[in-house]
Amino acid sequence: MKALQYREIGADPEVVEVPKPEPGPGEVLLKVTAAGVCHSDIAVMSWPADEFPYELPLTLGHEGAGTVESLGDGVTGVEIGESVAVYGPWGCGRCIKCAAGAENYCQRAQELGINPPGLGSPGAIAEYLLVDDARHLVPLGDLDPVQTVSLTDAGLTPYHAVKRSLPKLTPGSSAVVIGTGGLGHVAVQLLRSLTSARVIALDVSEEKLDLARKVGAHETILSDADAADKVKDLTGGLGAQAVFDFVGAEPTVKTAGACAAVDSDVTIVGIGGGTLPVGFGVLPFEVSVQSPYWGTRDELIEVFELARNGAIDVHVERFSLDEAPTAYERLHAGTVNGRAVIVPNG
Ligand code: NAD
Numbered sequence: 001m002k003a004l005q006y007r008e009i010g011a012d013p014e015v016v017e018v019p020k021p022e023p024g025p026g027e028v029l030l031k032v033t034a035a036g037v038c039h040s041d042i043a044v045m046s047w048p049a050d051e052f053p054y055e056l057p058l059t060l061g062h063e064g065a066g067t068v069e070s071l072g073d074g075v076t077g078v079e080i081g082e083s084v085a086v087y088g089p090w091g092c093g094r095c096i097k098c099a100a101g102a103e104n105y106c107q108r109a110q111e112l113g114i115n116p117p118g119l120g121s122p123g124a125i126a127e128y129l130l131v132d133d134a135r136h137l138v139p140l141g142d143l144d145p146v147q148t149v150s151l152t153d154a155g156l157t158p159y160h161a162v163k164r165s166l167p168k169l170t171p172g173s174s175a176v177v178i179g180t181g182g183l184g185h186v187a188v189q190l191l192r193s194l195t196s197a198r199v200i201a202l203d204v205s206e207e208k209l210d211l212a213r214k215v216g217a218h219e220t221i222l223s224d225a226d227a228a229d230k231v232k233d234l235t236g237g238l239g240a241q242a243v244f245d246f247v248g249a250e251p252t253v254k255t256a257g258a259c260a261a262v263d264s265d266v267t268i269v270g271i272g273g274g275t276l277p278v279g280f281g282v283l284p285f286e287v288s289v290q291s292p293y294w295g296t297r298d299e300l301i302e303v304f305e306l307a308r309n310g311a312i313d314v315h316v317e318r319f320s321l322d323e324a325p326t327a328y329e330r331l332h333a334g335t336v337n338g339r340a341v342i343v344p345n346g
Pocket residue numbers: 037038039040041043153157178179180181182183184202203204205208223246247248249251252268269270271272291292293294331334338
């Protein structure tokens with residue numbers, strides 16, 4: 001089968017021929033219907049050899065959907081041909097975090113060598129994808145896999161972040177979204193459907209801000225050194241009750257801290273390496289700063305319910321498997337508006 005692999009540190013990913021996997025006991029083989037392209041992969045491919053945590057070659061793609069092709073011994077509860085999406089942050093399934101559905105915070109994944117598809121295990125940008133356990137599959141039903149595959153990360157990750165801050169997003173509050181790309185443009189929609197907060201979107205690209213407005217942002221601001229002052233102006237000098245940074249670079253975490261209101265949440269989702277100092281007097285009183293990772297299994301089911309209700313809709317640009325390297329180039333160049341989705345069997 002064909003797969004998109006990152007094969008050598010610093011090299012571009014390539015489409016190569018690899019053996020079609022066979023499901024072992026407990027495993028499920030999917031014929032991939034759609035696979036999303038996340039900016040985290042660009043970060044992964046920028047890591048130097050001595051810090052690279054996975055084995056190469058690595059088949060990319062941690063947002064995956066497919067139809068069940070075959071089942072390993074002992075798998076029950078899934079039907080051949082069923083359309084499913086994959087919960088990506090695989091855990092052990094048995095520790096206290098996994099028992100609560102928070103496999104993203106599994107206590108034993110590292111020790112047991114369990115890695116998400118595309119981030120250590122062979123990923124979804126291939127004709128077939130092996131899933132380690134049927135509990136990591138969410139039925140899609142009638143949902144279009146190409147339209148919804150990115151909800152497994154670009155939906156789930158902002159959903160987890162926004163959900164934590166719902167108590168602060170009361171009527172009259174404001175929420176800031178920094179970086180309205182793949183994750184951010186879904187975050188705007190989640191804020192609009194789950195809260196009555198005024199949503200203020202920041203990006204460096206006018207095209208991305210256009211998309212932010214289309215999907216419901218009340219205000220858009222070009223992200224520069226004056227952006228936090230503009231947020232303050234729009235919020236009567238108070239700042240925002242929740243700030244979500246989907247870039248996480250030094251200038252954006254600075255902006256995030258500078259537009260936070262007293263008793264607000266600042267959530268750094270982007271992995272741009274920026275750090276926000278916390279200490280008495282450094283930020284407004286009682287600001288809570290967090291940097292979450294992905295989301296929980298139950299939250300993924302909730303995200304698909306929101307899609308079913310029409311509350312969220314990913315802005316998708318399709319690519320074939322042969323065009324997957326181009327999708328990564330475009331994402332790196334900042335010219336994907338919304339999410340790039342690979343259709344390997346299209
Ligand atoms: P993306 O490239 O689709 O979107 C990033 C957006 O940020 C783009 O619209 C870009 O124009 C904008 N941007 C760049 N610099 C900016 C600046 N200085 N100010 C404002 N906007 C700026 O990326 P994505 O796939 O949505 O991922 C967003 C970030 O989230 C990445 O860092 C990714 O690695 C990270 N991520 C984290 C998690 C997690 O669990 N914490 C999960 C998925 C992705």
